Amino acid sequence: MEKRLPLALFLAFLVLFGWTLLQAWLFPKPPAPPPTADAPSASAPATPGAPGSIGGAQEPETAVSAPEPPALGEDTERTLELTLDGPGASGAAPSPGAYRARFSNRGAALEELLLCGFVRRSSLSEEERRDPTNWLPLLEPIEGAGGVRTGSLLVKRQPSSEALVPRDLDQVLWQMEELALPARGVRFRYSPPGGAVVFEKVVAFEPGTWHLRLTFSIENVSAGPGGARDFLLVPAGCVPPELRDRFYAEPTAVAIGGKPGDLEVATKAAPSLKEAGALDVPMPLLVAGVDNKYFAFLLREVSAGNTLGGATYRPVHEGGPDPRALLELSVPLKLALPEPGKKQSWEYVVFAGPKDRHAFAEDYAAHQLVLDADLQVDAIAKGLLVVLGFLHRLVGNWGVAIILLTLGVRLALFPLTRRSQTSMARYQKKMKRVQPRLEEVKKRFENDAQKLREAQARIMQEEGAFPPLGGCLPIFLQMPVFFGLFSALRTSFDLRQAPFFGYIQDLSRPDHLLYLGLELPLFPDIEYLNLLPIVMVVLWVLQQALQPKPADEQAARMQKMMLFMPVVFGVMLYNYAAGLSLYMITTSSMSILEQKVIRKLWPIDDTEPERKEKKGCGPFSGAMQHMADKHREQLKRAQAMDAERKRQEKRKRK
Numbered sequence: 182m183e184k185r186l187p188l189a190l191f192l193a194f195l196v197l198f199g200w201t202l203l204q205a206w207l208f209p210k211p212p213a214p215p216p217t218a219d220a221p222s223a224s225a226p227a228t229p230g231a232p233g234s235i236g237g238a239q240e241p242e243t244a245v246s247a248p249e250p251p252a253l254g255e256d257t258e259r260t261l262e263l264t265l266d267g268p269g270a271s272g273a274a275p276s277p278g279a280y281r282a283r284f285s286n287r288g289a290a291l292e293e294l295l296l297c298g299f300v301r302r303s304s305l306s307e308e309e310r311r312d313p314t315n316w317l318p319l320l321e322p323i324e325g326a327g328g329v330r331t332g333s334l335l336v337k338r339q340p341s342s343e344a345l346v347p348r349d350l351d352q353v354l355w356q357m358e359e360l361a362l363p364a365r366g367v368r369f370r371y372s373p374p375g376g377a378v379v380f381e382k383v384v385a386f387e388p389g390t391w392h393l394r395l396t397f398s399i400e401n402v403s404a405g406p407g408g409a410r411d412f413l414l415v416p417a418g419c420v421p422p423e424l425r426d427r428f429y430a431e432p433t434a435v436a437i438g439g440k441p442g443d444l445e446v447a448t449k450a451a452p453s454l455k456e457a458g459a460l461d462v463p464m465p466l467l468v469a470g471v472d473n474k475y476f477a478f479l480l481r482e483v484s485a486g487n488t489l490g491g492a493t494y495r496p497v498h499e500g501g502p503d504p505r506a507l508l509e510l511s512v513p514l515k516l517a518l519p520e521p522g523k524k525q526s527w528e529y530v531v532f533a534g535p536k537d538r539h540a541f542a543e544d545y546a547a548h549q550l551v552l553d554a555d556l557q558v559d560a561i562a563k564g565l566l567v568v569l570g571f572l573h574r575l576v577g578n579w580g581v582a583i584i585l586l587t588l589g590v591r592l593a594l595f596p597l598t599r600r601s602q603t604s605m606a607r608y609q610k611k612m613k614r615v616q617p618r619l620e621e622v623k624k625r626f627e628n629d630a631q632k633l634r635e636a637q638a639r640i641m642q643e644e645g646a647f648p649p650l651g652g653c654l655p656i657f658l659q660m661p662v663f664f665g666l667f668s669a670l671r672t673s674f675d676l677r678q679a680p681f682f683g684y685i686q687d688l689s690r691p692d693h694l695l696y697l698g699l700e701l702p703l704f705p706d707i708e709y710l711n712l713l714p715i716v717m718v719v720l721w722v723l724q725q726a727l728q729p730k731p732a733d734e735q736a737a738r739m740q741k742m743m744l745f746m747p748v749v750f751g752v753m754l755y756n757y758a759a760g761l762s763l764y765m766i767t768t769s770s771m772s773i774l775e776q777k778v779i780r781k782l783w784p785i786d787d788t789e790p791e792r793k794e795k796k797g798c799g800p801f802s803g804a805m806q807h808m809a810d811k812h813r814e815q816l817k818r819a820q821a822m823d824a825e826r827k828r829q830e831k832r833k834r835k
Contacts, residue, residue, distance in 0.1 A: 199282030213472040252376030255354045258286050264313075265365055265386055275299050277534065281313055288351035289369035289382045290332025291393075293322040294533060296476070300804060301423070303686040319533055320478055321417050323499050323507060331497060333420035334384060334395055334531075340413035345518070346373045347423045351381065351415070360385060366394075377404040378518075391544070396478070399516065400524040405522040411513060414489075416480040418509040418529065419473040422451075424690070425505065428757060429671055436492035437547045438462030445552040449494050451506040457495035465494060468547050469512045470531070475674050477536050479569040480512070481545065486527040490517050503775070537674045538566065561665030566673055567689045571693055573675075579688055580681030583666075583760050587767040590662055614654035615640060650777060663764075670758040681687065683765070688760035707755065713762035714755045720769035723746030727776045762827075 204622065231431055249803040251254075261284045275298030283293040299317035300310055309315055323331040335351040346353075355369040366385035372378065379400040386393055401407060422431040430450035437446045439462065447460040460469075466489040470479035482489055490513030519525040532544055557561040565586070572582035617641050626633040676689040685692045695710040724725040725744050 228795060236822055244559050251357055251374055253370055253372035255356055258287050261357055273808045286355050288332055288335050288356040289355040291334045292322045292332055316420060321421055333417050334364055335415040335416055337413040339413055342410040342412055345378050350699055377402055378832045381624055391532055393531040393533055395529040396526055398524055398526040401519045401521050407518045411517055414514050415470055415513045417471040417478040419507045420473055420478050422505060423473045429474050432471050434471055434494040434508055436460035436462045436469040437550055438464055438466045444547055446554055446556055451508040454496045454508055454719045460492045471510050475536055475677050476535050480529050480531045483530050488527055490515055535674050556668050561661050565665045566669050579676055579679040580763055583763050584767050587764050591771045666759055666764055670760045687757055689758050691756050692759040713756060713759050714751050717762045717765045718747045718751035720766060724769045724772050725828040795819055
């Protein structure tokens with residue numbers, strides 16, 4: 182059976198490959214529909230509640246008439262760009278507070294936010310890193326149906342606030358002005374026709390931090406008595422995925438709520454999002470926003486009042502031939518219209534930056550829940566990151582730190598591994614000695630399975646030939662390290678674009694030795710030639726082949742089947758982080774070195790220890806010993822009689 186297994190796997194692969202090609206030929210992908218000619222332009226204001234408008238409330242159709250001009254606003258849509266220079270903007274290491282932002286007076290929206298100095302690819306030159314077109318977008322506008330663009334920090338009306346403003350606040354043109362120094366930011370003001378109420382929104386950047394401060398104000402001029410009013414705040418729309426990594430679903434809607442000491446986090450990833458929904462966390466809501474693999478845009482309230490309600494999300498559909506999975510997060514605002522002649526303000530802080538495990542958690546303690554949700558294998562991955570961070574501070578290279586971590590794990594497990602290897606070698610030697618007796622009883626009882634099992638069990642018990650306990654224990658002890666490192670490399674910001682040497686410039690991504698540009702039906706993700714996973718599979722197979730051949734037939738068959746497992750894992754992990762391949766390559770290299778070199782210098786002692794007769798004690802020890810001796814004598818007589826019977830049958834046949 183084991184000889185036919187590779188052929189069967191190969192034939193199954195050919196059948197699957199042929200079926201995939203046949204499907205692609207019979208059922209080709211339909212072409213993307215062309216854009217409609219009557220779609221409005223991006224600059225044209227969309228009517229609130231129009232079909233397909235983002236976040237618009239449905240309104241009954243009325244006769245078209247010239248809108249009454251607002252008491253405070255603008256007539257022309259325009260944008261305002263701000264560049265907050267810092268070391269990151271000049272090509273050095275990115276620093277907090279270095280942004281490039283674009284605001285729009287339509288809806289008083291933050292349309293785009295770039296992180297100065299952060300780039301998508303680590304292979305860029307210094308000149309390319311200084312080019313703003315290569316800076317990483319944390320927010321970017323997406324055009325939805327009807328030409329309506331998404332935006333961040335938008336405020337929308339709700340039924341209880343419709344009497345204050347005839348049109349939705351995210352669609353009207355606000356008055357926009359840049360804040361004077363030393364503060365950097367934008368002030369928006371809007372008053373609907375009649376001027377009964379004035380809305381003001383201020384977005385200011387806090388120098389030297391990853392903070393944006395949002396202040397929203399309502400001034401009651403002549404809108405009547407004050408009271409509760411509901412609005413809707415859109416913190417982030419849209420945070421794009423950074424890598425579109427199939428091992429990590431991004432972007433993700435995030436909400437954190439609860440009382441201190443009993444906080445809960447809820448997340449929803451865009452790739453798995455089919456329809457709108459809510460993030461279920463206990464009140465009060467403390468944090469709401471969107472994050473991707475390495476960066477976050479999270480809003481929290483700093484003024485008293487608990488104005489943030491439950492967070493809701495909805496999918497955002499991007500156009501184009503290769504659309505990305507995106508989402509928009511909304512938070513109900515429970516505000517209060519002040520009394521006539523008064524003004525009320527509410528303040529919020531937005532963290533807009535990297536999910537660095539130190540700065541991110543120190544900025545706000547609840548952010549740690551976001552990091553924990555990313556890690557999944559919480560305690561193990563945390564511990565490995567601490568050890569890796571210590572080793573990195575010693576050697577200054579994350580790849581070398583991973584190698585040192587692997588060596589440390591192997592050295593710590595070496596005594597246990599050596600003891601396991603000794604026990605296994607003695608067991609294999611004993612099985613070779615016992616094998617002739619097992620073959621003899623197999624021929625004798627080939628037609629009686631029950632007696633065969635009893636005879637084999639009796640022989641194994643007499644010889645003490647049982648597999649050693651803990652033979653696979655060293656492997657099982659290394660599995661938590663493997664899964665912990667798998668999780669840490671998947672999400673840790675420390676390893677983002679961390680170079681090793683040569684062409685390996687990012688240990689958090691595949692090594693990408695050579696661009697292939699192939700589109701294989703069965704393996705659509707093989708766009709680059711990744712060398713490290715191939716080396717990893719070769720070393721895994723070599724390590725398996727160098728293992729001692731077991732005497733037991735079933736164990737030998739299992740060992741042959743295990744030779745295919747490295748290939749399966751190699752295909753699964755082909756596009757995973759290079760740091761994990763580096764860990765597995767180091768582990769396999771150490772195992773091969775141990776088998777070929779260390780065992781020659783320090784051979785394993787496979788001599789069978791003498792079996793000690795257990796001496797009984799107590800009043801029944803003599804009787805028990807007598808019964809055991811009698812049982813052995815009966816067994817010898819039965820074996821002698823069986824041998825004599827065989828000789829007689831042999832003489833009769835002659």
